[in-house]
Structures are given as structure tokens and as C-alpha cells.
Amino acid sequence: MSDKTHTYTNGEVTIVWKPSLCTHSKRCWLGLPAVFKPGQRPWILPEGADTQAIVDQVGKCPSGALSIRMNDEGGRPEDDRSIQDPT
Numbered sequence: 001m002s003d004k005t006h007t008y009t010n011g012e013v014t015i016v017w018k019p020s021l022c023t024h025s026k027r028c029w030l031g032l033p034a035v036f037k038p039g040q041r042p043w044i045l046p047e048g049a050d051t052q053a054i055v056d057q058v059g060k061c062p063s064g065a066l067s068i069r070m071n072d073e074g075g076r077p078e079d080d081r082s083i084q085d086p087t
Ligand code: SF4
Pocket: 021, 022, 023, 024, 025, 026, 027, 028, 029, 060, 061, 062, 063, 064, 065, 066
């Protein structure tokens, strides 16, 4: 079984999804359909709701497939910009 992990961030919070644990309970996409969109790729759009709503919904995942990482707990995402200059 795969241990693959996918991450989706809005710059403030990162949603971590482990597909091998997902039991397709539908709870995330019924609870917060602006963020969890199973018919799309990527299927998680963290810009669809504010951080608190995302944290609350992720906490309701019954399988542990979803978890949260707060971006201010280490690393500064805005620093990533420094490697994007092609010249
Ligand atoms: S709530 Fe958790 S187990 Fe249910 S579909 Fe979403 S990620 Fe999968």
C-alpha cells in the first residue's frame, strides 16, 4: 500500500492528505464543499474557505487521512519566491 502524501496550502495553513488512509466517507466534501471537490484535480482547494473553517473540517475526518500543518510553525512560504527568477 502507498504511503503517498499530498499537501495543499493557502499560505497560512497546509492540508495534508494521505490517500491510502482515506475511507471515502464524504464527510469533508459534504461539510466544506468549497474546499473539498472530489470531481476536480487538484481536489482540495485551500483558498475556498478561511483557515479556521479548514482546521475545523479537517478535524472531523474519521480516518486520519486529513491533517493540518500551520505554516507559521516553521519555514516561511514567502521565501520560496527567491528561486523563481529564471535569469
Ligand atoms: S473526510 Fe477523510 S476519510 Fe472522508 S473522504 Fe474526506 S479525507 Fe477521506
